[in-house]
Structures are given as C-alpha cells and as structure tokens.
Amino acid sequence: MSTTGKIAPISGFPEYLPDERIVEQRFLDVIRETFELHGFSSIETRSIEPIERLSAQGEDTDKEIYAVSRLGGGDEDARWGLHFDMTVPFARYVLENSGKLSFPFRRYQIQKAWRGERPQEGRYREFTQADIDVVDVGQLSPHFEAEMPLVIADVFRRFPVGDFVIQVNNRKIPGGFYQGIGLTDVTATLRIVDKLDKIGPDKVRALLLESGATDEQASLCLQLAAIRTEDLGFVDQVRALGVEHPVLDEGLAALADVIRTGIRNAPGTLVADLRIARGLDYYTGTVYETQFPGYESWGSFCSGGRYDALASDGRTTYPGVGISIGVTRILGLLLGKGLVAASRSTPAAVLVTLRDDAARDEAVTVATALRRRGIACEVAPSAAKFGKQIRYADRRGIPFVWFPSAGESGDEVKDIRTGEQVPADAQTWSPPAADLAPAVTRVGS
Known part of the structure; x- marks a missing residue:
C-alpha cells in the first residue's frame, strides 16, 4: 500500500523514533523485572468492555470513553468501549476467573489504554499503563496498602527519572473528617477538594460554599488538605483541628502504618499529603499519587489506591489495592524535555x-x-x-x-x-x- 500527499498527524497518539523507543523499552523492562521481583504475575485483558461498566466508575468517565463499532454495524456494536484504565477490566477478570486464581492474587499488567480527553502536554488519547494489584476474597490485609509504594520506589530508583515523591493519603481521613464537621455528602466534597491543584484554594472554597458547606466547614476542609508531612506528624496536626469521628481514627491509623513502613524501607520517598483524594469513586482506603519535584504542573505520574467493592458477584466481594504507572506520561516528560537519552538508536553492538x-x-x-x-x-x-x-x-x-x-x-x-x-x-x-x-x-x- 502506498501513501501519497501530506500526512497530517493525529494528536494524542504518540509514536517514537528508534532511540526513543529504546528508552521506552528499557523502562518497560525495569518495570517488568521489578514487578516480578515483588512476586506479581503477568496477565493481559481484552481492550474493550461494556460501556455501562466503564461509565459506572465516576461522573467524568462518559466523555472519556471511546466507543467501538463496525462500519455498517448495527446497534449491537455500539455497546462496547475501549478501556480507559486497567482496574475496571481487572475487576471483571477476577470475577470471571476466581475459581482458577490463588488468593491473595498478585497481578501486574502492562497494556495500552485510551481516553477521550483533549491532548496536551503530558496527556494522551492512547497511552501505556503498567499496573500492579493485590486482590483477596472477602477481606484484604491492610499491610498490602503499605507494600504498593515500596514497589514503585524500587522501579523509579532503577530507572533514571531523577527525584520523585510518593504522596499518600487515606480516604477515610477526609471521609471521617467531613462527617465529623457535619458534611454528609462525602463523595461530592472529595471531588471538590480533589481539584485543589487545578483551581487553587479560593475556587475550591467557593465550590464548597456553593455545595452547602458553611464558611467554617470550608475552612476546616482546606486546613485538612494543607497538612503534609514526611513523618507521622500529620496525626497530631489533624488532631489539633479538634474533629472526632471513628472513621477518621481508622484512616489516621492506616496511613500511619503506610508512612511508618515507608520510613523503614524507602526513606525519603513517601509523604503523607492529606489533599490527595483521587477522583474515581471506587477508592475506599489508602490512595497514592507520585510527582517529580520541579515538574508539579505535570501532575501525578503514578497513582492508585485501595478499593473494597469494585469486584463483587453479589455473594462474594473481592477487595484489592493497586497502583498504576503512567508509562507514556512519564516518557512524555523525560523525552520531551530531553531529560533522558539512549546511548544509541539500535540494539546492535x-x-x-x-x-x-x-x-x-x-x-x-x-x-x-x-x-x-x-x-x-x-x-x-x-x-x-x-x-x-x-x-x-x-x-x-x-x-x-x-x-x-x-x-x-x-x-x-x-x-x-x-x-x-x-x-x-x-x-x-x-x-x-x-x-x-x-x-x-x-x-x-
């Protein structure tokens, strides 16, 4: 087949030159090797899922889903969508294969995903993600929540990304805190506070007031979100705000365990950051985001969290915790800014x-x-x-x-x-x- 005339690029679908592809392949090698060193088994899932399953994961997902259909196909084709992350198909995979898996099941998955958002620096319509998850039957031990960031720290230490910081929170902390100050719509409040990095505290305060919060409640929400420590000091800072709730107590204890494990095994890489919320609805416990100091405007390159009810067949629930590396997102920064380079453009020595x-x-x-x-x-x-x-x-x-x-x-x-x-x-x-x-x-x- 021949191609003639001017070729117009399609934005948001990255392609790599040979030396750039070598950088990507080496990064994927490091990810794969590190995941396997931590005992995770590789799986692959299909690229499409029913649209209703994909769109059930949050208020903003509908506009991000690419629908899949045949040219000339009927209504039957219009119900499929390309997955926008790996967690939703993984939950379905666990339900379908539960009788063949050994629990707690440790999985890693490196695949492409698609998201219908406006392409911009660090944001793509087609991208590669590398995910790990631990899922169990009925209950999941909380120590797995402390293990996730240790795996990511090992990956980033082995690949020349420079300095990085893994920001950790537990959604029970803001959830219990909001209930303790009388805000009953926890999900709506979380979504508003999650916009802090994008719109700033003044606009977040305005949105909180519009949602029905009092000025004092909005101030307390912002004070909680401002707490950030590299040690266990966040516990005393939260207590100093004078709010009490049993869910808040659970969240503080769980986050303290994660930070304590990080201090022992990955010193200098974990930070308790109470503004981290994650926008998707299925997170219920510890949540993670990862940034490179000096490039905060790019947002998080690696994120995830605990989910207790994403996978359930009505009789059995499969809680899990996972974290995802945005491979294409990281490469967009490293290659686009000329921060890394391959020694040659061919494997041949x-x-x-x-x-x-x-x-x-x-x-x-x-x-x-x-x-x-x-x-x-x-x-x-x-x-x-x-x-x-x-x-x-x-x-x-x-x-x-x-x-x-x-x-x-x-x-x-x-x-x-x-x-x-x-x-x-x-x-x-x-x-x-x-x-x-x-x-x-x-x-x-």
Whole structure:
C-alpha cells in the first residue's frame, strides 16, 4: 500500500523514533523485572468492555470513553468501549476467573489504554499503563496498602527519572473528617477538594460554599488538605483541628502504618499529603499519587489506591489495592524535555563488514556466532569502502566494527570511538558489558 500527499498527524497518539523507543523499552523492562521481583504475575485483558461498566466508575468517565463499532454495524456494536484504565477490566477478570486464581492474587499488567480527553502536554488519547494489584476474597490485609509504594520506589530508583515523591493519603481521613464537621455528602466534597491543584484554594472554597458547606466547614476542609508531612506528624496536626469521628481514627491509623513502613524501607520517598483524594469513586482506603519535584504542573505520574467493592458477584466481594504507572506520561516528560537519552538508536553492538559481495556468507557466519552468544549485531548493508561502512556504523551508534579475515591473518574488531583495533574470535570475543546493549542515562547526570 502506498501513501501519497501530506500526512497530517493525529494528536494524542504518540509514536517514537528508534532511540526513543529504546528508552521506552528499557523502562518497560525495569518495570517488568521489578514487578516480578515483588512476586506479581503477568496477565493481559481484552481492550474493550461494556460501556455501562466503564461509565459506572465516576461522573467524568462518559466523555472519556471511546466507543467501538463496525462500519455498517448495527446497534449491537455500539455497546462496547475501549478501556480507559486497567482496574475496571481487572475487576471483571477476577470475577470471571476466581475459581482458577490463588488468593491473595498478585497481578501486574502492562497494556495500552485510551481516553477521550483533549491532548496536551503530558496527556494522551492512547497511552501505556503498567499496573500492579493485590486482590483477596472477602477481606484484604491492610499491610498490602503499605507494600504498593515500596514497589514503585524500587522501579523509579532503577530507572533514571531523577527525584520523585510518593504522596499518600487515606480516604477515610477526609471521609471521617467531613462527617465529623457535619458534611454528609462525602463523595461530592472529595471531588471538590480533589481539584485543589487545578483551581487553587479560593475556587475550591467557593465550590464548597456553593455545595452547602458553611464558611467554617470550608475552612476546616482546606486546613485538612494543607497538612503534609514526611513523618507521622500529620496525626497530631489533624488532631489539633479538634474533629472526632471513628472513621477518621481508622484512616489516621492506616496511613500511619503506610508512612511508618515507608520510613523503614524507602526513606525519603513517601509523604503523607492529606489533599490527595483521587477522583474515581471506587477508592475506599489508602490512595497514592507520585510527582517529580520541579515538574508539579505535570501532575501525578503514578497513582492508585485501595478499593473494597469494585469486584463483587453479589455473594462474594473481592477487595484489592493497586497502583498504576503512567508509562507514556512519564516518557512524555523525560523525552520531551530531553531529560533522558539512549546511548544509541539500535540494539546492535557490532557491525560485521564486507570485503566484497562474495564475502557476505562469511560475514553472516560471524554474525550468527556472535548472536548465539547474545551479542546483537548486523551485517553491513553493502560492500562499500571500509570507510563508508564505518561511517554507517557511526551514524547508527554501533560501537564496534568487525573485519572478517581475508586469509590466515584472523578476524579483527575495532572500537570506532577510540580507534583501537585488536584480533578477535567470534566464538570468544565479547564487548564490554556497558556496550552490550543500549544504555539509558539521565542527561546531565
């Protein structure tokens, strides 16, 4: 099929150049390896779900769902939508496969999702997410809520994202607090307070007053949301506001456990931030958001929380806790701002040269021997002059050029960065470990 004429890009659907794709692949490798180190098993779910199931997850989801239909299809097709996150399909997956799973079930899932929002910096219509969840039958131990941020901290430490902070709250804290001050519509109040970062405290106060809160109640809501500590000091600060409610007590104790675990196992990465609410309705306990200091305007790159009733068949409830890494969102910042770079745009560490066209079979034999030992390589595309073949390797970022022997002299390999050329045997030679695969580094680090 041929393409002619000017091609107009479709906004919100990112595509990567080879060196950018290497950055993405390395990030996904780190995520996958870390998830598995923590004992999570990989699953994959279908891309579509019934629209009514997707739209039941919050007030703003309807406008975000991409409907799926066949051209010329009937009404039957119009009831499917592309999933906008992995949690909703995962809940359905648990219900359908509960008899085949071992609980508590630890799952990770790396897939694309689609969201029909206006594309902008850091926001995409098609994006890759990497999720982990622990789900159990009937009850879920609260210690899993403390485990989630430790996994994320391990991921971000292994990939050159720079400084990061995992902000943690428990929805029982604002829920119990609001009830303690006489605000009965907890969900509506949570949704308003969740807009603090977007519209600021003055507009949030105005929305609270419009919703029926008194001036004192609105002030207390803002005072609660302003509490942020890197230790357990948030407990005393909440108590100082003079509000009492048993749900509030539960939330403070649960959040204290999470922060205490973070201090012991991931010091300097967790912060108790009581403005964090998360907009989706199914969160019931601990909630998480993750930001990069200096890039707060990009919002959260990794978020999630506990849900107690997302999955239920009417007889059995499957509570869980999960957290999701916005892979495409993070890459949009790291690549768009030039904060990370791949050392080369190809996996090949070696280019095997050609003396002439008749030597191609010999070159392929060398390349095969190298590949069988895990050394990525390619054979020169043509038997051009050696200088031209070396320039080709340089443009591709391939660090080593291999010269098969012309007789009994033996093969040689050249590091084109230093000019050093040494005898080599395809059965034994290996490049330095740092050159075996493309490296991803933080620019300026």
